[in-house]
Amino acid sequence: ETGVTQSPTHLIKTRGQQVTLRCSSQSGHNTVSWYQQALGQGPQFIFQYYREEENGRGNFPPRFSGLQFPNYSSELNVNALELDDSALYLCASSRRGTTDTQYFGPGTRLTVL
Amino acid sequence: AQSVAQPEDQVNVAEGNPLTVKCTYSVSGNPYLFWYVQYPNRGLQFLLKYITGDNLVKGSYGFEAEFNKSQTSFHLKKPSALVSDSALYFCAVRDPAEADSWGKLQFGAGTQVVVTP
Numbered sequence: 001e002t003g004v005t006q007s008p009t010h011l012i013k014t015r016g017q018q019v020t021l022r023c024s025s026q027s028g029h030n031t032v033s034w035y036q037q038a039l040g041q042g043p044q045f046i047f048q049y050y051r052e053e054e055n056g057r058g059n060f061p062p063r064f065s066g067l068q069f070p071n072y073s074s075e076l077n078v079n080a081l082e083l084d085d086s087a088l089y090l091c092a093s094s095r096r097g098t099t100d101t102q103y104f105g106p107g108t109r110l111t112v113l
Numbered sequence: 114a115q116s117v118a119q120p121e122d123q124v125n126v127a128e129g130n131p132l133t134v135k136c137t138y139s140v141s142g143n144p145y146l147f148w149y150v151q152y153p154n155r156g157l158q159f160l161l162k163y164i165t166g167d168n169l170v171k172g173s174y175g176f177e178a179e180f181n182k183s184q185t186s187f188h189l190k191k192p193s194a195l196v197s198d199s200a201l202y203f204c205a206v207r208d209p210a211e212a213d214s215w216g217k218l219q220f221g222a223g224t225q226v227v228v229t230p
Contacts, residue, residue, distance in 0.1 A: 033216040042220035056213035
């Protein structure tokens with residue numbers, strides 16, 4: 001059984017650029033959630049995907065968007081990057097209707113200059 | 114709206130002593146509660162959860178937590194701390210009564226645990 005993987009590990013962008021982060025869910029999981037963890041804070045829920053559709057969203061603007069693919073992997077896209085978008089982005093997968101436990105990937109560290 | 118509070122930014126304990134990390138929550142219905150641990154430059158590792166049933170739940174690495182509904186608390190405990198337990202600990206809550214709440218965890222700000230030899 002493979003765990004949750006994320007790519008890339010680190011990323012540096014400049015303000016105004018766009019970025020795509022990727023996540024492969026754990027084997028057997030069908031739901032993916034994305035979180036933003038700013039330095040010194042707890043993770044903040046961005047949104048989740050189930051059956052390739054967004055199914056719940058936190059207080060993040062529309063420039064944060066995502067996709068889920070038929071193999072349950074997912075992408076997080078952020079447009080018009082701002083300095084405050086610098087954070088660790090965490091992906092978590094789970095299997096809806098079972099144990100309700102989310103398993104997290106190692107994260108992608110995004111730095112916006 | 115759901116919320117989680119971890120009142121201590123840091124907990125210091127000597128190796129071999131009991132460790133307690135505090136968490137209180139606020140939800141409209143019956144909560145689902147979780148503890149995760151984060152090591153430097155790593156993602157979150159699941160420790161344990163309370164969904165229903167016995168108020169004392171046991172998890173990974175010798176950790177346990179007690180759900181107290183009257184005090185709206187879910188404190189994490191370990192009888193004998195190890196130096197390797199030094200990490201950042203997060204409490205999280207999900208309100209299953211909230212629409213589209215699956216996969217939506219509300220995290221506390223985290224508590225840094227420092228275990229000294």
